[in-house]
Amino acid sequence: MRPSAGAEPVDGAWTLEGLRDRIAPLTGRRRVRGPALHGLLGATIARVGAGPFGELATNPSFLGLLEGMLEAMSLGNVLPVALAEAGERLGPAGGRLRALGRLAEACRAEMERAGVELVLDAWTAATTALSRGWPDALAAFEALDLTVHPPFPPAVVAFVSVLVRSASEAGRQVVVRAPLAGDGPLDAALEPLLQALEGGPELPGFELVPELAETALGRAVQAVSSEQRRPTDALAAVAAPTARREAAAQVHALREALKAGARTERCALAVLRPDDAGELLAALVEAGLPVGRRPPIPLSRTLAGQVGLIWARGRRAGRRLRGAPRCAGWTPR
Helix, strand or coil, rough: CCCCCCCCCCCCCHHHHHHHHHHCCCCCCCCCCCHHHHHHHHHHHHHHHCCCHHHHCCCHHHHHHHHHHHHHHHHHHCCCCHHHHHHHHHHHHHHHHHHHHHHHHHHHHHHHHHEEEEEEHHHHHHHHHHHHCHHHHHCCEEEEEEECCHHHCEEEEEEEEHHHHHHHHHHCCEEEEECCCCHHHHHCCCCHHHHHHHCCCCCCCCEEEEEECCCCCHHHHHHCCCCCCCCCCCCCCCCCCHHHHHHHHHHHHHHHHHHCCCCCHCCCECHHHHHHHHHHHHHHCCCCCCEECCCCEEEEHHHHHHHHHHHHHHHHHCCCCCCCCEEEEEECC
16 A cells, blocks of 8 residues: 555555554454354353253354354344344244344343454444545555455455445545466455455446466466467457357367367367357368367356456456356367
């Protein structure tokens, strides 16, 4: 992050947690989660009674679920009064729901008395402060450059989203860098944050920059998106007004690759819509190229698909790709 002219950096680069604590100063309460919190929850249940849950209330899994419900309450997704009303409407069958609401309220009160709070509460407090406007703690900063890494709990997603919106409304510049690791599950963990940042209206001064792994595919996509010309024999894309003409263009590209010495077992063709697969298959058969069909796979589950979708959304202003098209491919034998 860069301070405005004349302002001195406080302590160089900040972590996201450090930025959070400057926006919402520490309350003096001890932040707890996991086993440290479960001990307090268990003691509270023993004091007020487990009710219809009996011995189940001492199970670590139950305490974990109770912690999750307390976090949902902190986010405003679940209200104790709503639990009580739902339990009343269900009559005798709502006994456990009403008991769960009472346990949650008792645990919240005990946490207050013990001087502890959920780790999630710190994110919620900072998000609330940002929703009121650009905080005084960041008044000297006219540009924010954030590099984010998964995982992204809902509270962190909300914090970053509100931070970006608040900075844009205050006339600050914001860059959020989301590195792609090249690993499917890790890159998929970025999706909640990307959806939150891309799902709203365009924000002046905000830029989302997916940073590609240093691979052949990453370099090819960067070259395409930056309009730089770099020779490559690993990737070719064709577009045509109709599926038939697109299939003909793909077959022509394949023939040219084979003439240039490419091995058929190292070549693959793909279409974005499974409905177009028939045209491509017919064109390959007509050209005398035997093919082996692979079952369709969701494009968003492949690294190439994730990279393509992210860069297309980030580079085509005003036109975003929504959802995940499916991809069907053939490998010539």
